[in-house]
Amino acid sequence: MPTTRTSPSEPAPATAARPDRLDTRVLESLVGYNTRRAWSVISSVFAERMAVYGLKQVDFSVLSLLAHNPGATSRQLCATLDILPPNLVSLVAAMDSRGLIERRPHPTDGRAVGLHLTAPGRKLVREAEQTVTQLELDASAKLTARERETLIKLLQKVYL
Amino acid sequence: MPTTRTSPSEPAPATAARPDRLDTRVLESLVGYNTRRAWSVISSVFAERMAVYGLKQVDFSVLSLLAHNPGATSRQLCATLDILPPNLVSLVAAMDSRGLIERRPHPTDGRAVGLHLTAPGRKLVREAEQTVTQLELDASAKLTARERETLIKLLQKVYL
């Protein structure tokens, strides 16, 4: 029987045996640490699978939001996704030159610009949303459908 | 009764009424999106409250890990926290010049360096860990203790 450790207050020196596994019990008791690690994993899978569409996570969020909120403005997207206006400019410009979205003058506010998906944009979102759905299931494969729902509900209790 | 929306397939134009709240139902059904948003919130609270100690999240993780794994090497920290070796160098150097850690030659491996907390380092970690514990409770105040446990368990099912 190797290194039976009963007392957390007497840490085993990592220099001695030097296992690749360190004692992470304190960190793993923290919501923040676990949330960051879980997001890191999902984030990687997302990046891999969405590369074929040339979409990063923010890109997908913006397009999906526009699919369900046609004519939304940059300001609305920023407020919803919690990103800063200057950081959305180049992103929207890139979508525009890719022919995925159109910028139309806002009907009532001359300062604002309404963002609309083009037909190719709508097609891309449809495909991307399906890929994301599958990717999510794969990335959280150790969770049952019920657990997955619970996880989402608890996460929303933290940030909503 | 305003805008009774029964069908998600017929999105209300965001240009018309232009409410600050967009339809985020698709995004909110995704584990990735919710995880990222929750982490963003906790991250902000963490940054605020840990500023007094001059510790970022990675700094805290490293120090806490060293408190419970004295003599751990950079390589071990990198593997455990999933960060790249070049990005740990300046971090460890800063901790060293702040007098929080000591770098001692490794007893058996001449290439490696054992990292140890100094007395001031141990004192700082003790205080910081208490602050983090409280900060976590505040940031997840809408969760019961039971829900908090469940959330952590489910997150670990995703990344462990």
Added chain:
DNA sequence: TATTGTTATACTCTATAACTATA
């Protein structure tokens, strides 16, 4: 030949200040 720690560097992400045109 492989690994630890390091340097230099580049790329992405996020943040701030300041401008313009409309309201």
Added chain:
DNA sequence: TATAGTTATAGAGTATAACAATA
């Protein structure tokens, strides 16, 4: 006076390649 969108830019975070010392 305040807001939508933009520009320029700075800082943090994250990534790769290559090297010296040791195993």
